[in-house]
Amino acid sequence: MSALQERQELLHHIRDAVVDYDEEVTVELCSNAIQVGLDAYDVVANGLALGMEEVGQLYEQKEYFVPEVLMCSDAFYAGLQHLKPHIRSDAATGSGQVIIGTVEGDVHDIGKNLVKLMLEAAGFVVHDLGKDVPLDKFVQEQQRTGADIIALSALMTTSMLAIPVVIEKMRAVNPNVKILIGGAPVSQESVDLYGADGYAETAARAVDEARRLLDLPYQE
Amino acid sequence: MAMPSPPRQETMAPHERMGAIMMGQKPDRVPFSPFIFGFCAKNVGLPVSTVYEDAEKSFFAQLRTAEMYGYDGAPLYGYASYGGWEFGGDIKMPRSRWEQAPVVAHYPVESEEDVDRLELPDVERAGSLPISMTFSRLQEKFGMPITVQLVGVVTLVGELCSVDRMCRWMIKRPELVHKLMRKAVDHLVDVAKLWVDTFPVERMQPFVGDATSANQVISPKQFEEFALPYQKEVHEKVLDMGVMSMFNHICGEQNLNLPFWRQIPHGRDGVPGILSFGHEVDLTTAIEMFGEDNIIAGNVEPRLIQNGTPEEVFAACVACLEKGKQAPNYRYMLMAGCEVPVEAPPYNLFTMRKAVMEHGFYD
Numbered sequence: 122m123s124a125l126q127e128r129q130e131l132l133h134h135i136r137d138a139v140v141d142y143d144e145e146v147t148v149e150l151c152s153n154a155i156q157v158g159l160d161a162y163d164v165v166a167n168g169l170a171l172g173m174e175e176v177g178q179l180y181e182q183k184e185y186f187v188p189e190v191l192m193c194s195d196a197f198y199a200g201l202q203h204l205k206p207h208i209r210s211d212a213a214t215g216s217g218q219v220i221i222g223t224v225e226g227d228v229h230d231i232g233k234n235l236v237k238l239m240l241e242a243a244g245f246v247v248h249d250l251g252k253d254v255p256l257d258k259f260v261q262e263q264q265r266t267g268a269d270i271i272a273l274s275a276l277m278t279t280s281m282l283a284i285p286v287v288i289e290k291m292r293a294v295n296p297n298v299k300i301l302i303g304g305a306p307v308s309q310e311s312v313d314l315y316g317a318d319g320y321a322e323t324a325a326r327a328v329d330e331a332r333r334l335l336d337l338p339y340q341e
Numbered sequence: 342m343a344m345p346s347p348p349r350q351e352t353m354a355p356h357e358r359m360g361a362i363m364m365g366q367k368p369d370r371v372p373f374s375p376f377i378f379g380f381c382a383k384n385v386g387l388p389v390s391t392v393y394e395d396a397e398k399s400f401f402a403q404l405r406t407a408e409m410y411g412y413d414g415a416p417l418y419g420y421a422s423y424g425g426w427e428f429g430g431d432i433k434m435p436r437s438r439w440e441q442a443p444v445v446a447h448y449p450v451e452s453e454e455d456v457d458r459l460e461l462p463d464v465e466r467a468g469s470l471p472i473s474m475t476f477s478r479l480q481e482k483f484g485m486p487i488t489v490q491l492v493g494v495v496t497l498v499g500e501l502c503s504v505d506r507m508c509r510w511m512i513k514r515p516e517l518v519h520k521l522m523r524k525a526v527d528h529l530v531d532v533a534k535l536w537v538d539t540f541p542v543e544r545m546q547p548f549v550g551d552a553t554s555a556n557q558v559i560s561p562k563q564f565e566e567f568a569l570p571y572q573k574e575v576h577e578k579v580l581d582m583g584v585m586s587m588f589n590h591i592c593g594e595q596n597l598n599l600p601f602w603r604q605i606p607h608g609r610d611g612v613p614g615i616l617s618f619g620h621e622v623d624l625t626t627a628i629e630m631f632g633e634d635n636i637i638a639g640n641v642e643p644r645l646i647q648n649g650t651p652e653e654v655f656a657a658c659v660a661c662l663e664k665g666k667q668a669p670n671y672r673y674m675l676m677a678g679c680e681v682p683v684e685a686p687p688y689n690l691f692t693m694r695k696a697v698m699e700h701g702f703y704d
Contacts, residue, residue: 142512183556183560183597186563187559188508188509188511188512188559188560188563191453191505191508192512195509224439225437225439226435226438226439226441228444231505233556234505238694273447277439277440277442278441278643278644278647278683278685279435279439279682279684283643305545305557306643306644306647310642310648311648314648315389332525
């Protein structure tokens with residue numbers, strides 16, 4: 122088997138292990154990949170991340186639901202954790218930086234965590250502020266990190282009203298930062314209503330929307 | 342321009358109207374029960390948390406709001422994060438401007454070992470149950486249905502161990518979820534028994550809200566394995582106690598679960614249960630699947646009630662009324678698809694009533 126074939130087969134297995142939410146096998150395969158000399162970033166981008174992309178598609182198709190996606194995310198992060206020390210510092214992702222959080226007054230974070238996962242799998246650098254995040258903190262964190270996008274999540278009709286407040290605060294400081302919104306009561310209409318830049322109905326679509334906001338190429 | 346036709350006159354009081362549809366008899370118009378909690382507290386100048394932590398103030402806030410807006414639904418006590426507090430965790434009441442309901446601040450089950458350690462609570466003292474009991478005494482005193490909250494089993498277990506932990510365990514430690522479901526059922530039956538022992542059973546209409554079982558979270562296969570047998574057991578045992586009808590809010594995107602909900606009894610001896618649906622479930626589908634034996638309620642989208650114009654809210658209500666009036670034996674009532682948002686413009690709630698008054702009468 123040629124080195125190229127070996128690489129392709131290994132990456133394919135890693136992708137499958139993530140989709141099969143097999144954490145142990147994912148880590149084992151990532152370890153093998155490093156041992157045979159594959160580039161760690163290559164393994165993340167073309168193994169783990171492609172696995173999560175497929176998971177996102179399965180979620181969209183209602184083949185997978187939150188339990189399966191959470192298990193896949195555990196496999197993804199376990200693999201990522203193993204690979205991280207081996208990623209070269211010059212392996213720039215070229216995607217962008219996102220600040221993400223569930224707004225103040227709302228403790229629901231499963232959806233937000235899935236968006237974070239999908240963005241990380243797609244190569245974005247994500248600063249996760251958690252849940253019930255004080256509104257000013259989004260602005261402070263953007264100023265600290267220079268992030269390109271603020272991603273705001275809300276699951277309640279009351280807490281979604283905090284979204285336009287964050288947007289107003291952010292625009293006052295830096296009008297160029299893109300605002301991506303999501304969560305059960307949020308819709309495409311909310312984008313216009315609140316002056317946001319993008320909306321994603323699902324975690325998988327959040328990646329496409331983030332790429333669109335930053336004029337990044339779509340991935341097949 | 343044609344003159345608007347004069348408003349139709351109501352010929353029934355709210356309790357007569359609700360009584361009529363329970364009996365399958367023709368009411369003057371479609372009953373209107375908005376499904377409303379925090380809005381009522383705010384409406385009478387109280388903090389939103391009052392509706393969850395002070396039974397008397399909650400009851401009268403709801404009663405006065407019903408009086409003001411002319412709707413038929415009676416006061417109701419409950420919240421979606423029921424369970425965590427009652428089993429020994431901590432609850433956080435909604436205090437800030439952006440909060441609308443209590444949330445569990447500390448789960449009673451945070452490890453696999455906690456599952457076996459978890460004890461059934463004393464239903465006379467635990468968590469919100471004393472508040473709920475005081476609330477039910479007021480319901481009894483004022484001649485209203487006694488609606489003790491018996492939250493859905495998946496929702497309850499999610500509030501015991503957190504939803505993400507429950508989801509992971511559904512796949513890697515399903516036996517732990519089954520153990521928690523067992524405890525959830527036993528607890529809910531204990532609660533129902535206390536209420537049946539305290540109040541006239543014919544007046545009871547337990548309230549089951551189930552949000553976490555939605556397909557936005559779990560699969561129909563997971564519903565079939567983890568929810569169906571336990572939810573069915575709760576309903577069967579409660580109905581066996583002599584309760585005639587249960588009120589179920591089947592929250593969110595539940596389309597793939599509907600065949601399973603159909604296997605669960607909601608009423609007995611020809612008395613219908615009440616099934617309320619989120620906007621994600623088409624009312625016509627709900628009527629076709631459940632309308633023979635149950636009253637269907639719903640399902641104006643809460644987001645629209647909060648953010649929509651009065652014209653949009655009116656149109657959405659009329660669309661619901663047109664479908665709902667096709668239900669057999671007049672068994673439909675207009676309701677929001679979930680809680681009327683605390684921050685909904687008051688005029689939009691009035692608009693719901695207006696739609697009923699203009700399009701809800703039966704010929």
